[in-house]
Amino acid sequence: MKTTTRLLAVLAGTTLLTQAAAAQEKQLNALVWCDHTDEALIKPFEDKFGMKVNLKEYEGTGAALSLIEQSQPGDWDVLVVDGIDVPRVVEAGILGPLPTDQLPYDSLFPELVMEENHVIDGKTYAISEKFGYNTVSYNSAVISPDDLADMTRLWSDKAPGSIAVYDYYLPVIGMVAKGLGLHTDEITMEDLPAIEEALMKLKDNASLVGEVVASQTAIATGEVDILFGGGEWVTAGLTADLPDLDWLIPEQGAVRWSQSIGVFADSKQPDLAVEFVKHVLSPAGQAALATSSCYWAMPANSMAGAMMTDAQKDALRWDQQTDYLNKTELYPAPDAELDAAMQDVWTRFLAR
Amino acid sequence: MRPPPSIEGRDRRRALALAAPALLWTLVFFALPFGVMAVLSLWQRTDQGLQAAWTLANYAQFLNSPAYLQAALNSLEITVVVTVLSVALAYPLAWIIAVELPPRFRRLALALAVVPFWTSYVVRSYAWSLVLAKRGVLNGWLGDLGLPLLDLANSRAATVIGFTHFFTMLLTLTIYASLVQLPPNLRRAAADLGAGPLQIFRFVVWPLALPGVMVGAFLTFALCIGDYVTPQILGGGNDLALPQLVMLQIGRRADLPMAAALSIILMAAVTLAYLCMARWMKAPAP
Known part of the structure; x- marks a missing residue:
């Protein structure tokens, strides 16, 4: 061989x-x-x-x-x-x-x-x-929790600080819906124009729309004072080093994931x-x-x-x-048509 | 009796054999995936999954959606600005390395030029985000000097800075390669014939180095317009670009046909840029 x-x-x-x-x-x-x-x-x-x-x-x-x-x-x-x-x-x-x-x-x-x-x-x-919860995280050294009790301030002319928005359409749309007095499981196509209007004002007030790492980095480095759509998933792992990071559920409630x-x-x-x-x-x-x-x-x-x-x-x-579970609702679970419409709203929000 | 193979035929077969690996590579890793993507762009995503609909609906949706058109416009604007800025910064740098520096320092200068390529692209983008942050390195320096602070983070300006830093170095290499090949005698001859420095640059150096500039500019255009990472990290979600829109289709909607259509549109923009620039990419006739 x-x-x-x-x-x-x-x-x-x-x-x-x-x-x-x-x-x-x-x-x-x-x-x-x-x-x-x-x-x-x-x-x-x-x-x-x-x-x-x-x-x-x-x-x-x-x-x-x-x-x-x-x-x-x-x-x-x-x-x-x-x-x-x-x-x-x-x-x-x-x-x-x-x-x-x-x-x-x-x-x-x-x-x-x-x-x-x-x-x-x-x-x-x-x-x-x-x-966990998609709600509002904030830097308590800069922002008072009283300023965030009413979440609609974040899309008003009197936003209390620099804002980042978590880049995921379902929880953020759910949060805005809660702010407008809607239940997340009752959102319809007819509600979307009002939600979109609030979202666009929120975008005008926001300096950043970021995913998990970008959102965490922004609030951890002081780039922003408030993270709309944040929650314990942003702050809990950082509290040892950054004790000023906190989160709350506004009076209108928040969404649960x-x-x-x-x-x-x-x-x-x-x-x-x-x-x-x-x-x-x-x-x-x-x-x-x-x-x-x-x-x-x-x-x-x-x-x-x-x-x-x-x-x-x-x-x-x-x-x-127990208190948090009572104050929150699961984030929206839209059918295919509503989901597509929500994503279109989100695309316009990002493109603004 | 069979005639002996001609030299011409043998050369052709040999050339084909030599080119075969490259052709195969292009076929398997470019032509075939491109064909699949083109076909997929004519399909539709429905509740039942992907449907072979054979329709231009995805392209129509792009043209009818102001948000999609805005994303395309954002991408084009960012890319053009980055390409022009990178050429403007890279040319003098390449000139200094190729012409002004003594030959013994050129290798060191080139090594320094490629240092940015040694770090991960993502890490480099995050590094820039820390430099440009509200309380970042840049504003720290400005504050120390008593100058007004800049609000650059999470903006188009940050995206442009991040891109320009990377592509200036890339362009420096391609322009340097062109400039270093120019015989110094050409500039001396032009000077002997009465040309001033500006005339020498305009009529001798610029035309001869133009292919290197255009190749680098085209590479910059193609890489910049298709980049997802830098606008995502440095843009702060404030300037939706076309690659981000592609990712939205894949990550959120699982709409591969729409993502494919947007990718074809992206490729069309790159092809158009190539056609516009191709005439200057060729070396001038001797």
Whole structure:
């Protein structure tokens, strides 16, 4: 046998062995938000099951849908998705039913069960894992909370300070709707002109419209004094270094966001995927998720409190959650037509 | 008996074989994706997913939406300003390096010119946002000097500054490459024939270095008009640009057909710029 042929044979054999070894190693593919990438959350699960979790971060349900459309059936096992978008992804046949008897419903905050979003035709397709508020963050060294009690001041001629607006149309439109006295689940096409008018005035008063990092940076560096659409997810992780950063819920109320987790209908390893969901919903998993380096927010499982320090719970205002949950509404969950109209409003807001 | 292959035919086959990798690369990584994008731009996003509608509706939506047209106009304005500013700053810098500096310092000067390329593009943009911030480095200096503070952060001016910093260095390299090839004898001969410094520049140096200027200017135009990061970070969401609009379609609406249509429009602008500039990109006939 010639040397070249031998080399090729060895190479082919090595490749086959490597592929076989890779096939034997268990892997779970999860499409997640950035707060799921901390080792503190993922490594205990990988160690317990002796496998690797492949995480793909995304922002915005639209981006997730694009990724899924470009994937092969069975490529993905676990999906983290905006709570209000669960019906949309279930309708698209993306999520499969969850075994509710294995999940910690008894210890979830009651407002986070959200059957109207998670249960369709009697089957549960997702479960809440984390939640928080889109409201008003501010620098208390510069701005008095009294100045922000009435949020409509932010789109009036008497804006109390320099403003940034969080660049996500649903919570901000929901907030403006609350400011105009509307309920977020009752917004119609007829309400959009008034919402748009307020938004445009808000834009005139704002010096920045930014996504998560830009918003955080702006308020942390003093570039702006107020972040409209911000909340504990902006300030909680920064309070140790920047104690003046604070947030409040205006008298008109605010909106609540929540993220849900589910298993892909065409997952090739649904049992392992369910184990991952159970891990994320466990008290330890929830504590790690709540204090993720990407952003902090309340865990959906109230038992997570036992795994968190007092300082962490103070930063998240654990003891005030009942009051906050009462004052807030889920952010709008528009149908396709209203959603498109809202996005058009947002595009005009950005282009202004 | 078969005639022996002609030298001409053999050369043609050899040239084709040599060009094949480049052609294959262009086919796989440009022509094919471009074709897919062009087809996709004629589809529609509906509640049921992507539909092969074969319609120009996405292009019509672009033309009928003032916000979309404004985004395109913003992109064009920013790009033209950045290109002109970058050429204006890069030309003297390239001239100093190529002509005025002693040859032993040129390598150091060129190395300094490419230093900005060593850092990540995103990091560089965030660095500029800290420099231009209300309480940033620049205003710190101005305050120390007792001068009025500037409100540059989160504005078109910040976007232009961030872009210009990057592209001036890129243009310096392309213009330097043209200037350094000009034989000094040409300038001396023109001077001997009575031309003044301005005439030498206008009738000798400028025409001969123009291809380098235009190649750099075109690169600047193409990279600037398609850039998402800098307007997103430095513009503060106050000046929606076309690439940001493309990202909105993908990230928020999952509307790939509309994103594809906007990308085709972006490419049309780049192609138009190329056609306008192509005549000056060629080296002058000997």
